[in-house]
Amino acid sequence: LALPGDVRVTLRREMIAPQSGRAFVVQAGERMRVTDVQGEQVADIVAFALPDVREAISNGRTIDYNGTLRLTAGHVLYSNRGRPMLTVVADTVGRHDFTLAPCSPEMFALLHNNTDPHPSCFENLSACLAPHGIAPDAIPTAFNAFMTVEIDASGGVSVVPPTSKAGDYVELRAEMPLVAGVTACSAEQSNNNAFKPIEVTIFGA
Ligand SMILES: [Zn+2]
Helix, strand or coil: CCCCCCCCCEEEEEEECCCCEEEEEECCCCEEEEEECCECCCEEEEEEECCCCCCEECHHHHHHHHCCCCCCCCCEEEECCCCEEEEEEEECCCCCECCCCCCCHHHHHHHHCCCCCCCCHHHHHHHHHHHHCCCHHHCCCCEEECCEEEECCCCCEEEECCCCECCEEEEEEECCCEEEEEECCCCCHHHCCCCCCEEEEEECC
């Protein structure tokens, strides 16, 4: 039975609470929409192949093979084995980052002199991916949806507020079975100093 092209079945919809993370198993052909519910909120996205989770999303391969830092609809996110993992099929923002590591306790200490307990994407990804057999050391640089990183002419790097507004989203089609970790980022600087939720919706193939 052929259905009209834009009819899609919602398999799962979850709200990721501020400063937390969740894991999602996604089959080949399914689409994962990551929505910035309130605006100016970054979501770190990592992905690992199933069943062999040693294959993971690779920022180096992806930037190289696409020839751009400005990844958006039509671009493919590659694995560390050079295979297409996720294709960006929709993007209402057009501005994301795939260069900086997930925020971590070490980052808060180094850059902000903050050694107090503080949620981080690295710890949130580690926790939600552990049940899938993924160790903290295996967590790669994330595709940082809605994160805006400026690189000046001398190579200086700075993080500025996202350009995303309430309801903006990026949608990724899985090109292989995978488990994705998605966060609502915990870093003050990345989110214009306010922590908001992120919604994830999985659509059927
Ligand atoms: Zn973060």
